[in-house]
Amino acid sequence: MNRRTDTPPSRETTANRLLASSAKLSYDPDVDIDWDAPLEPGKYFVPEQLVTLYGTELWGRMSQEQRIELSKQEMINTISVGIWFETILIQMLMRLAYRKDPTTAHVHYAYTEVAEECRHSMMFGRLIDRVGGRPYRQDLRWYLLGQVLPFVLRGPAMWAATLMGEEVFDVLQRDTMRDENLQPIVRAVMRIHVTEEARHVRYAREDLLRGMGRVNRLEKEFARLVAARGALLLATSLTRREQYERAGLNGREAQRQARANPNMHEAFRHGAGRVVGFLTEADLIGGPTKYFWRRSKLIV
Template identity: 50%
Template sequence: MGNEAAVIPQESFAQRLLTGSVKKSYEPAVDMDWDAPLDPDKLFLPPEVISLYGTELWESMSHPERRELSRQELANVLSVGIWFENLLTRLLLRELLRDDPTTRHSHYTLTEMGDECRHMMMFGKLIDRIEARPYWPRLPGRLAIGALALFLRGSMTWVGALVGEEIFDALQRRTLDDPQLQPLVSRAMRIHVTEEARHIGFARDALARRVPTMSRAELAYTRLCVAVAAPLFVYLMTNRHMYERAGLDGRKARRIATNNPYAKQALGTGAANLGAFLDKHGLIGPIGKRIWRWRGLYS
């Protein structure tokens, strides 16, 4: 989609996304069977995307312990998704202040914001349905998330959108048809994948159009933010509190997960297309590549 979008005028591309939204969008409140019982044996994430998969610690765990870890990891992933989509919605709202409200580009921005609001509700309902607690940031975390809106401007609005959307999107695509997975989780991920594909195309198109107009300072700043995004993403995905709620030593489990080659491979698979896109447009410099490789996000 990225290559095709580069040669289509911005308004035509936005109109295509609007048309796609009309043809295929969801309302999670009615498009999911929230009263369906949970399977007492099935996992909440596929084994191969669970952070401890393949480690000695994982092999020592019983099925009920693995199931509980999968439940806590899903709750953490959904919580991070809510934080991110909250931030992204604020960034998109700021973009609208500079855009012409009569354009198709502005209209799709509003459409995406509506999607993100429904996704936040869906994630919140799913955390509640699996009888988990959200992993909500404490005051320092809330202040940091709020401060990001001050730094993510211009090209970084779209880089931030892609880092948050593409890696998560690639991982969740692996959950769609896994027979070991709770059907309710599969349904939520299918809804999110469908609508997120349009969001990713929108962000890629906007970023690709901006790159040729970047100053050296903006390019350097963008590369710096891209480099920082990798360790931040891994940090959020290996929240030590989720291990503690699963009955494990949180610090030890997080250290094992961070160095787990299977987890790095899963993250690398998820980040491969994004890394290639950023590299193609010169947005991931030598330092960024080293950091992404260190965290398993770049090959």
């Protein structure tokens, strides 16, 4: 059935179900992860086939130690982007709650999601420290944009941005948590994030669909632009030159090979497949903004 014609449950129905799920299945990373367990020698930090240089000429010349180090740096970069995004999302959710009735389950779940996102960001920060890494920072453009977005994104545009920040990582993290060849502490972190993030995705998807019935043409085009620029941000931020330099590689050459790497494009399309399908059916991929989607390589 086409989602554009589906009628999602009411806000209160969805929120009550998600609140019940949160009460039954939530985690405290401080006690649910063994932070003192030693790292295991010779194990990757993300699945080998998801490393952005996998399959390139440069990858063929790298030692196993360099490959593992690059996987660590890419994991740190990915969750650094996650912290940046979740901090923006927390602000958007708080502004949503500020505008709406605090007695409703919809607002109560917004507060619940804020609490979970705060724990996730702390968990990611602790993981970076635990593996002996340093976080990556967004460049000035995206840093300043991150300060503006919570004030301008509402309705479908807000939820489109949310889904771009959540669903691609969610799919790739599911691959990570199932890979027994990876560092156990990384798998444990991803398992917690995936479990709780599934509720956040449902909250965002259903409210986006409700909002699409009320938007005008300008608002829909703005939501399309937000989603498309989010796709391009993902593609560029996950091939940051600095991560290659920290792994001891020539950053410019490594970035060039990564961005031309068909294996990386395939991995990103795999991660984005679910959200691309959803946004397409919601009529939020199309028109001039499709240019940014093609540049991102998340669609062909």
